[in-house]
Amino acid sequence: MDSLLKRINLEIAAIGGKRSRSRAQVIEVFFRTGPHATLEDLAQAVRKRNRTVGYATVYRTMKLLAKLGYAKELDFGDGLKRYESNLESHHDHLVCQECGLVSEFQEPRIESLQEQVAKQHGFLPTMHRLDIYGLCRQCAVAGKKEN
Amino acid sequence: MDSLLKRINLEIAAIGGKRSRSRAQVIEVFFRTGPHATLEDLAQAVRKRNRTVGYATVYRTMKLLAKLGYAKELDFGDGLKRYESNLESHHDHLVCQECGLVSEFQEPRIESLQEQVAKQHGFLPTMHRLDIYGLCRQCAVAGKKEN
DNA sequence: CTCCATAGTGAATTTGAATTTCATTATCAT
DNA sequence: ATGATAATGAAATTCAAATTCACTATGGAG
Ligand SMILES: [Mn+2]
Ligand SMILES: [Mn+2]
Ligand SMILES: [Zn+2]
Ligand SMILES: [Zn+2]
Numbered sequence: 001m002d003s004l005l006k007r008i009n010l011e012i013a014a015i016g017g018k019r020s021r022s023r024a025q026v027i028e029v030f031f032r033t034g035p036h037a038t039l040e041d042l043a044q045a046v047r048k049r050n051r052t053v054g055y056a057t058v059y060r061t062m063k064l065l066a067k068l069g070y071a072k073e074l075d076f077g078d079g080l081k082r083y084e085s086n087l088e089s090h091h092d093h094l095v096c097q098e099c100g101l102v103s104e105f106q107e108p109r110i111e112s113l114q115e116q117v118a119k120q121h122g123f124l125p126t127m128h129r130l131d132i133y134g135l136c137r138q139c140a141v142a143g144k145k146e147n
Numbered sequence: 148m149d150s151l152l153k154r155i156n157l158e159i160a161a162i163g164g165k166r167s168r169s170r171a172q173v174i175e176v177f178f179r180t181g182p183h184a185t186l187e188d189l190a191q192a193v194r195k196r197n198r199t200v201g202y203a204t205v206y207r208t209m210k211l212l213a214k215l216g217y218a219k220e221l222d223f224g225d226g227l228k229r230y231e232s233n234l235e236s237h238h239d240h241l242v243c244q245e246c247g248l249v250s251e252f253q254e255p256r257i258e259s260l261q262e263q264v265a266k267q268h269g270f271l272p273t274m275h276r277l278d279i280y281g282l283c284r285q286c287a288v289a290g291k292k293e294n
Numbered sequence: 295c296t297c298c299a300t301a302g303t304g305a306a307t308t309t310g311a312a313t314t315t316c317a318t319t320a321t322c323a324t
Numbered sequence: 325a326t327g328a329t330a331a332t333g334a335a336a337t338t339c340a341a342a343t344t345c346a347c348t349a350t351g352g353a354g
Contacts (some may be wrong), residue, residue, distance in 0.1 A: 130276070
Protein backbone atom coordinates (compact mmCIF):
# COMPACT_ATOMS: atom_id res chain seq x y z
CA MET A 1 0.00 0.00 0.00
CA ASP A 2 2.77 2.40 0.93
CA SER A 3 4.90 1.20 -1.95
CA LEU A 4 1.86 1.47 -4.19
CA LEU A 5 1.40 5.11 -3.26
CA LYS A 6 5.09 5.66 -3.87
CA ARG A 7 4.84 4.10 -7.29
CA ILE A 8 1.84 6.24 -8.15
CA ASN A 9 3.62 9.38 -6.98
CA LEU A 10 6.53 8.51 -9.23
CA GLU A 11 4.23 8.21 -12.20
CA ILE A 12 2.61 11.51 -11.33
CA ALA A 13 6.01 13.17 -11.12
CA ALA A 14 6.91 11.63 -14.47
CA ILE A 15 4.04 13.51 -16.11
CA GLY A 16 4.95 16.78 -14.43
CA GLY A 17 2.76 16.53 -11.35
CA LYS A 18 3.45 17.29 -7.71
CA ARG A 19 2.45 15.47 -4.56
CA SER A 20 -0.27 16.54 -2.20
CA ARG A 21 -1.64 15.41 1.12
CA SER A 22 -5.28 15.51 0.01
CA ARG A 23 -4.62 13.43 -3.04
CA ALA A 24 -2.65 10.86 -1.08
CA GLN A 25 -5.57 10.52 1.29
CA VAL A 26 -8.02 10.00 -1.54
CA ILE A 27 -5.82 7.32 -3.07
CA GLU A 28 -5.41 5.54 0.21
CA VAL A 29 -9.14 5.58 0.95
CA PHE A 30 -9.89 4.35 -2.54
CA PHE A 31 -7.69 1.26 -2.25
CA ARG A 32 -9.00 0.53 1.24
CA THR A 33 -12.67 0.90 0.27
CA GLY A 34 -14.64 -2.00 -1.19
CA PRO A 35 -15.21 -2.19 -4.94
CA HIS A 36 -17.91 -0.31 -6.87
CA ALA A 37 -17.87 2.72 -4.58
CA THR A 38 -19.55 5.83 -5.90
CA LEU A 39 -17.76 9.16 -5.96
CA GLU A 40 -20.06 10.22 -3.16
CA ASP A 41 -19.08 7.14 -1.13
CA LEU A 42 -15.41 7.94 -1.62
CA ALA A 43 -15.84 11.62 -0.82
CA GLN A 44 -17.69 10.73 2.38
CA ALA A 45 -14.99 8.29 3.42
CA VAL A 46 -12.20 10.75 2.71
CA ARG A 47 -13.91 13.64 4.47
CA LYS A 48 -14.62 11.48 7.47
CA ARG A 49 -10.87 11.31 7.89
CA ASN A 50 -10.11 14.85 6.77
CA ARG A 51 -12.95 17.34 6.56
CA THR A 52 -10.95 19.86 4.58
CA VAL A 53 -10.69 17.73 1.44
CA GLY A 54 -13.04 19.06 -1.21
CA TYR A 55 -15.23 17.07 -3.53
CA ALA A 56 -13.37 18.46 -6.51
CA THR A 57 -10.16 16.85 -5.32
CA VAL A 58 -11.83 13.49 -4.91
CA TYR A 59 -13.28 13.72 -8.39
CA ARG A 60 -9.99 14.90 -9.89
CA THR A 61 -7.96 12.26 -8.12
CA MET A 62 -10.20 9.44 -9.27
CA LYS A 63 -10.05 10.68 -12.85
CA LEU A 64 -6.27 10.76 -12.49
CA LEU A 65 -6.13 7.22 -11.13
CA ALA A 66 -8.27 6.09 -14.03
CA LYS A 67 -5.94 7.82 -16.48
CA LEU A 68 -2.91 6.16 -14.93
CA GLY A 69 -4.65 2.81 -15.16
CA TYR A 70 -5.04 2.16 -11.44
CA ALA A 71 -8.79 2.65 -11.32
CA LYS A 72 -11.68 1.67 -13.55
CA GLU A 73 -14.77 3.78 -14.03
CA LEU A 74 -18.00 1.82 -13.82
CA ASP A 75 -21.53 2.80 -14.71
CA PHE A 76 -24.41 0.54 -13.80
CA GLY A 77 -26.96 2.88 -15.27
CA ASP A 78 -28.14 4.53 -12.08
CA GLY A 79 -26.61 7.89 -12.91
CA LEU A 80 -23.72 7.46 -10.47
CA LYS A 81 -20.12 6.87 -11.42
CA ARG A 82 -18.43 4.07 -9.55
CA TYR A 83 -14.79 3.14 -9.28
CA GLU A 84 -12.96 -0.07 -8.62
CA SER A 85 -9.30 -0.95 -8.39
CA ASN A 86 -7.76 -2.07 -11.62
CA LEU A 87 -5.08 -4.07 -9.83
CA GLU A 88 -7.25 -7.15 -9.48
CA SER A 89 -7.85 -9.28 -12.50
CA HIS A 90 -10.52 -8.56 -15.05
CA HIS A 91 -14.08 -9.60 -14.30
CA ASP A 92 -17.63 -8.75 -15.26
CA HIS A 93 -20.67 -7.94 -13.12
CA LEU A 94 -24.02 -9.22 -11.98
CA VAL A 95 -26.16 -6.31 -10.81
CA CYS A 96 -29.30 -6.84 -8.73
CA GLN A 97 -32.03 -4.44 -9.80
CA GLU A 98 -33.82 -4.88 -6.49
CA CYS A 99 -31.21 -4.41 -3.77
CA GLY A 100 -28.28 -3.05 -5.78
CA LEU A 101 -25.93 -5.91 -4.88
CA VAL A 102 -23.09 -6.19 -7.36
CA SER A 103 -21.26 -9.48 -7.68
CA GLU A 104 -18.41 -10.40 -9.93
CA PHE A 105 -17.59 -13.29 -12.19
CA GLN A 106 -14.95 -14.45 -14.60
CA GLU A 107 -15.72 -16.60 -17.60
CA PRO A 108 -12.73 -17.13 -19.86
CA ARG A 109 -14.89 -18.73 -22.52
CA ILE A 110 -16.90 -15.52 -22.85
CA GLU A 111 -13.69 -13.50 -23.04
CA SER A 112 -12.31 -15.65 -25.79
CA LEU A 113 -15.55 -15.59 -27.77
CA GLN A 114 -15.47 -11.80 -27.60
CA GLU A 115 -12.01 -11.82 -29.11
CA GLN A 116 -13.28 -14.04 -31.87
CA VAL A 117 -16.24 -11.80 -32.58
CA ALA A 118 -14.02 -8.72 -32.71
CA LYS A 119 -11.57 -10.41 -35.06
CA GLN A 120 -14.40 -11.48 -37.35
CA HIS A 121 -15.43 -7.82 -37.62
CA GLY A 122 -11.90 -6.52 -38.17
CA PHE A 123 -12.36 -4.76 -34.87
CA LEU A 124 -9.43 -4.03 -32.54
CA PRO A 125 -10.83 -4.33 -29.02
CA THR A 126 -9.32 -2.38 -26.13
CA MET A 127 -11.93 -3.11 -23.49
CA HIS A 128 -15.42 -4.36 -22.96
CA ARG A 129 -18.19 -4.17 -20.48
CA LEU A 130 -20.52 -7.02 -19.69
CA ASP A 131 -23.15 -6.37 -17.06
CA ILE A 132 -25.92 -8.84 -16.34
CA TYR A 133 -28.95 -7.26 -14.65
CA GLY A 134 -31.63 -9.13 -12.76
CA LEU A 135 -32.34 -10.43 -9.28
CA CYS A 136 -29.75 -11.76 -6.89
CA ARG A 137 -30.45 -15.03 -5.09
CA GLN A 138 -31.90 -13.25 -2.05
CA CYS A 139 -34.22 -10.99 -4.02
CA ALA A 140 -35.28 -13.78 -6.38
CA VAL A 141 -36.38 -15.89 -3.40
CA ALA A 142 -38.14 -12.93 -1.77
CA GLY A 143 -39.95 -12.21 -5.03
CA LYS A 144 -41.24 -15.77 -5.34
CA LYS A 145 -42.75 -15.72 -1.88
CA GLU A 146 -44.80 -12.66 -2.71
CA ASN A 147 -46.80 -14.59 -5.33
CA MET B 148 -45.45 0.86 -40.01
CA ASP B 149 -49.03 2.11 -40.04
CA SER B 150 -50.25 -1.05 -38.40
CA LEU B 151 -47.40 -0.77 -35.91
CA LEU B 152 -48.52 2.72 -34.92
CA LYS B 153 -52.06 1.42 -34.61
CA ARG B 154 -50.92 -1.37 -32.35
CA ILE B 155 -48.98 1.04 -30.19
CA ASN B 156 -51.95 3.38 -29.96
CA LEU B 157 -54.08 0.48 -28.81
CA GLU B 158 -51.62 -0.31 -26.06
CA ILE B 159 -51.52 3.31 -25.04
CA ALA B 160 -55.31 3.40 -24.90
CA ALA B 161 -55.25 0.23 -22.83
CA ILE B 162 -53.27 1.99 -20.13
CA GLY B 163 -55.53 5.03 -20.15
CA GLY B 164 -53.66 7.16 -22.66
CA LYS B 165 -54.87 9.25 -25.55
CA ARG B 166 -53.45 9.78 -29.01
CA SER B 167 -51.61 12.83 -30.19
CA ARG B 168 -50.19 14.10 -33.43
CA SER B 169 -46.81 15.03 -31.94
CA ARG B 170 -46.33 11.66 -30.38
CA ALA B 171 -47.27 9.85 -33.55
CA GLN B 172 -44.65 11.87 -35.38
CA VAL B 173 -41.98 11.02 -32.85
CA ILE B 174 -42.81 7.33 -33.08
CA GLU B 175 -42.76 7.38 -36.85
CA VAL B 176 -39.43 9.19 -36.98
CA PHE B 177 -37.97 6.80 -34.42
CA PHE B 178 -38.79 3.69 -36.45
CA ARG B 179 -37.61 5.31 -39.66
CA THR B 180 -34.32 6.53 -38.18
CA GLY B 181 -31.25 4.30 -38.02
CA PRO B 182 -30.39 2.54 -34.78
CA HIS B 183 -28.48 4.10 -31.87
CA ALA B 184 -29.90 7.58 -32.40
CA THR B 185 -29.47 10.00 -29.54
CA LEU B 186 -32.41 11.91 -28.13
CA GLU B 187 -30.95 15.00 -29.76
CA ASP B 188 -30.81 13.19 -33.12
CA LEU B 189 -34.43 12.19 -32.78
CA ALA B 190 -35.55 15.63 -31.64
CA GLN B 191 -33.77 17.21 -34.61
CA ALA B 192 -35.35 14.78 -37.03
CA VAL B 193 -38.81 15.28 -35.62
CA ARG B 194 -38.54 19.06 -35.52
CA LYS B 195 -37.29 19.12 -39.08
CA ARG B 196 -40.66 17.74 -40.01
CA ASN B 197 -42.67 19.69 -37.46
CA ARG B 198 -41.04 22.62 -35.68
CA THR B 199 -43.72 22.86 -33.04
CA VAL B 200 -42.87 19.56 -31.37
CA GLY B 201 -41.04 20.21 -28.11
CA TYR B 202 -38.05 18.33 -26.79
CA ALA B 203 -40.05 17.23 -23.78
CA THR B 204 -42.46 15.35 -26.01
CA VAL B 205 -39.65 13.56 -27.78
CA TYR B 206 -38.12 12.57 -24.45
CA ARG B 207 -41.45 11.51 -23.00
CA THR B 208 -42.41 9.52 -26.06
CA MET B 209 -39.15 7.60 -26.12
CA LYS B 210 -39.50 6.78 -22.44
CA LEU B 211 -42.99 5.58 -23.18
CA LEU B 212 -41.85 3.40 -26.08
CA ALA B 213 -39.21 1.92 -23.80
CA LYS B 214 -41.82 1.19 -21.15
CA LEU B 215 -44.06 -0.51 -23.70
CA GLY B 216 -41.12 -2.57 -24.86
CA TYR B 217 -40.82 -1.12 -28.36
CA ALA B 218 -37.58 0.75 -27.75
CA LYS B 219 -34.39 0.01 -25.90
CA GLU B 220 -32.33 2.61 -24.09
CA LEU B 221 -28.62 2.43 -24.81
CA ASP B 222 -25.69 4.11 -23.14
CA PHE B 223 -22.26 3.92 -24.70
CA GLY B 224 -20.69 5.99 -21.98
CA ASP B 225 -20.57 9.32 -23.81
CA GLY B 226 -23.22 10.94 -21.64
CA LEU B 227 -25.93 10.67 -24.29
CA LYS B 228 -28.90 8.33 -24.20
CA ARG B 229 -29.49 6.42 -27.37
CA TYR B 230 -32.48 4.44 -28.52
CA GLU B 231 -32.95 1.53 -30.86
CA SER B 232 -35.96 -0.45 -31.94
CA ASN B 233 -36.65 -3.49 -29.83
CA LEU B 234 -38.47 -5.21 -32.69
CA GLU B 235 -35.30 -6.65 -34.15
CA SER B 236 -33.68 -9.57 -32.41
CA HIS B 237 -31.26 -9.19 -29.53
CA HIS B 238 -27.68 -8.26 -30.29
CA ASP B 239 -24.66 -6.68 -28.67
CA HIS B 240 -22.41 -3.85 -29.80
CA LEU B 241 -18.95 -3.01 -31.05
CA VAL B 242 -18.25 0.68 -30.43
CA CYS B 243 -15.38 2.49 -32.16
CA GLN B 244 -13.72 4.91 -29.77
CA GLU B 245 -12.25 6.87 -32.66
CA CYS B 246 -15.09 7.53 -35.10
CA GLY B 247 -18.10 6.49 -33.03
CA LEU B 248 -19.21 3.78 -35.43
CA VAL B 249 -21.45 1.25 -33.72
CA SER B 250 -21.80 -2.20 -35.21
CA GLU B 251 -23.83 -5.11 -34.02
CA PHE B 252 -23.24 -8.79 -33.50
CA GLN B 253 -24.97 -11.88 -32.25
CA GLU B 254 -23.13 -14.71 -30.58
CA PRO B 255 -25.44 -17.36 -29.17
CA ARG B 256 -22.55 -19.07 -27.40
CA ILE B 257 -21.93 -15.92 -25.36
CA GLU B 258 -25.62 -15.67 -24.57
CA SER B 259 -25.77 -19.22 -23.34
CA LEU B 260 -22.61 -18.86 -21.24
CA GLN B 261 -24.16 -15.83 -19.59
CA GLU B 262 -27.18 -17.92 -18.63
CA GLN B 263 -24.85 -20.51 -17.16
CA VAL B 264 -22.93 -17.93 -15.17
CA ALA B 265 -26.14 -16.43 -13.81
CA LYS B 266 -27.47 -19.83 -12.82
CA GLN B 267 -24.23 -20.69 -11.05
CA HIS B 268 -24.65 -17.55 -8.94
CA GLY B 269 -28.33 -18.15 -8.20
CA PHE B 270 -28.96 -15.00 -10.17
CA LEU B 271 -32.18 -14.45 -12.15
CA PRO B 272 -31.17 -12.45 -15.22
CA THR B 273 -33.60 -10.12 -16.94
CA MET B 274 -31.23 -8.41 -19.33
CA HIS B 275 -27.61 -7.79 -20.04
CA ARG B 276 -25.40 -5.35 -21.82
CA LEU B 277 -22.24 -6.34 -23.63
CA ASP B 278 -20.35 -3.55 -25.33
CA ILE B 279 -16.93 -4.06 -26.86
CA TYR B 280 -14.94 -0.84 -27.25
CA GLY B 281 -11.95 -0.35 -29.50
CA LEU B 282 -11.13 0.58 -33.08
CA CYS B 283 -13.23 -0.32 -36.08
CA ARG B 284 -11.50 -1.76 -39.13
CA GLN B 285 -11.19 1.68 -40.78
CA CYS B 286 -9.73 3.39 -37.73
CA ALA B 287 -7.43 0.49 -36.90
CA VAL B 288 -5.92 0.70 -40.38
CA ALA B 289 -5.62 4.49 -40.18
CA GLY B 290 -3.92 4.17 -36.81
CA LYS B 291 -1.33 1.74 -38.13
CA LYS B 292 -0.32 4.05 -40.97
CA GLU B 293 0.45 6.83 -38.53
CA ASN B 294 3.28 4.83 -36.97
C1' DC C 295 18.45 27.86 1.98
C1' DT C 296 15.57 31.20 -0.93
C1' DC C 297 13.12 32.05 -5.02
C1' DC C 298 9.44 31.41 -7.91
C1' DA C 299 7.14 29.02 -11.71
C1' DT C 300 3.55 26.19 -11.60
C1' DA C 301 0.70 22.26 -9.92
C1' DG C 302 -2.92 21.50 -6.58
C1' DT C 303 -6.65 22.95 -3.63
C1' DG C 304 -11.50 23.78 -2.13
C1' DA C 305 -15.57 26.79 -2.27
C1' DA C 306 -18.35 28.27 -5.45
C1' DT C 307 -20.08 28.31 -9.91
C1' DT C 308 -21.19 26.20 -14.20
C1' DT C 309 -22.44 22.57 -17.28
C1' DG C 310 -25.55 19.87 -19.84
C1' DA C 311 -28.59 16.07 -20.56
C1' DA C 312 -32.66 14.73 -18.71
C1' DT C 313 -36.79 15.50 -16.13
C1' DT C 314 -40.45 18.12 -14.21
C1' DT C 315 -43.66 22.00 -13.84
C1' DC C 316 -47.53 24.39 -15.26
C1' DA C 317 -50.81 26.87 -17.89
C1' DT C 318 -52.99 25.72 -22.05
C1' DT C 319 -54.85 22.61 -25.66
C1' DA C 320 -56.51 18.21 -27.49
C1' DT C 321 -58.81 13.84 -26.96
C1' DC C 322 -62.64 11.01 -26.26
C1' DA C 323 -66.33 8.61 -23.39
C1' DT C 324 -70.71 9.88 -22.21
C1' DA D 325 -71.94 19.27 -26.96
C1' DT D 326 -69.79 18.62 -22.43
C1' DG D 327 -66.51 17.61 -19.05
C1' DA D 328 -62.87 14.87 -17.15
C1' DT D 329 -58.32 14.24 -17.98
C1' DA D 330 -54.29 13.15 -20.95
C1' DA D 331 -50.87 15.56 -23.67
C1' DT D 332 -48.35 19.49 -24.99
C1' DG D 333 -44.33 22.80 -25.23
C1' DA D 334 -41.74 26.60 -23.10
C1' DA D 335 -39.56 27.29 -19.22
C1' DA D 336 -37.71 26.00 -14.97
C1' DT D 337 -35.49 22.48 -12.32
C1' DT D 338 -32.55 18.62 -11.26
C1' DC D 339 -28.25 16.48 -10.23
C1' DA D 340 -23.85 14.43 -10.82
C1' DA D 341 -19.90 15.93 -12.67
C1' DA D 342 -16.75 19.32 -14.36
C1' DT D 343 -14.81 23.77 -14.21
C1' DT D 344 -13.38 28.35 -12.42
C1' DC D 345 -10.57 31.08 -9.71
C1' DA D 346 -8.10 33.11 -5.98
C1' DC D 347 -5.10 31.21 -3.04
C1' DT D 348 -1.63 27.67 -1.19
C1' DA D 349 1.91 24.10 -1.52
C1' DT D 350 5.49 21.82 -3.96
C1' DG D 351 10.00 21.22 -5.64
C1' DG D 352 13.78 22.32 -9.05
C1' DA D 353 17.19 26.05 -10.05
C1' DG D 354 20.65 28.79 -8.41
MN1 LIG E 1 -16.04 -5.35 -9.93
MN1 LIG F 1 -27.93 -2.03 -31.86
ZN1 LIG G 1 -30.82 -8.26 -4.65
ZN1 LIG H 1 -13.81 3.94 -36.24
